[in-house]
Amino acid sequence: MHKSFDLFFVSSNSHKYQEAKSILDSLGIDLGFLKSNLEEIQSHSLNTIAMAKAKNAYSIFKKPIIIEDDGLFIDSVDGFPGPYSSYVFKTIGNKGILNLLKNNRKAKFVSIITYCDKTILQSFEGKLNGRISKTQKGKGWGYDPIFIPNNSKKTFAELNNKNELSHRYKALRKFSKWYLHK
Ligand code: ITT
Numbered sequence: 001m002h003k004s005f006d007l008f009f010v011s012s013n014s015h016k017y018q019e020a021k022s023i024l025d026s027l028g029i030d031l032g033f034l035k036s037n038l039e040e041i042q043s044h045s046l047n048t049i050a051m052a053k054a055k056n057a058y059s060i061f062k063k064p065i066i067i068e069d070d071g072l073f074i075d076s077v078d079g080f081p082g083p084y085s086s087y088v089f090k091t092i093g094n095k096g097i098l099n100l101l102k103n104n105r106k107a108k109f110v111s112i113i114t115y116c117d118k119t120i121l122q123s124f125e126g127k128l129n130g131r132i133s134k135t136q137k138g139k140g141w142g143y144d145p146i147f148i149p150n151n152s153k154k155t156f157a158e159l160n161n162k163n164e165l166s167h168r169y170k171a172l173r174k175f176s177k178w179y180l181h182k
Pocket of ligand 1: 010011012013016036037038068069070071072085086089141142143144156166168
């Protein structure tokens, strides 16, 4: 028998779902997965992209959903790749980013989680400051091998507690407080 869920994560990226599921499990929310490659509008605001993505996902599945839009913002290149993080990862990747940077390696990861149902559309933001490593370290997905959170010497890929401090954790913790009391 299939398990029934009250809330679904809509994404093409199963790494994001696995992390979101594990984080929300620990916060008392059971999360299902609807794997789907949602169209993304172009905007320099992650929240504008996330809101449009959430409305689109709800219009397809007609169930309470959350989606997530993330960006890696690197200070020395004016916040690049930011809202273009998915495209930049697929094109120049971690190697390309390491080649771009010289001295200032400060960066931040931002996650926007947007909830949508028949009547509500609401976003929650999580930010994590850090820096870009000089070389790739560890075997994580996406930008995990090059992102070192503040107060750490290890990249996300080398840490075993990423889900207790990540941008995703911070956004989902805000979401869970709201969701469980709505
Ligand atoms: P969706 O279908 O949910 O949009 P996506 O992979 O396109 O999946 P985003 O646009 O939200 O996801 O994220 C942009 C990129 O940022 C993503 O493809 C990853 O390469 C990277 N990224 C986001 N969160 C990450 C994390 O926790 N660790 C490593 N890379 C991450």
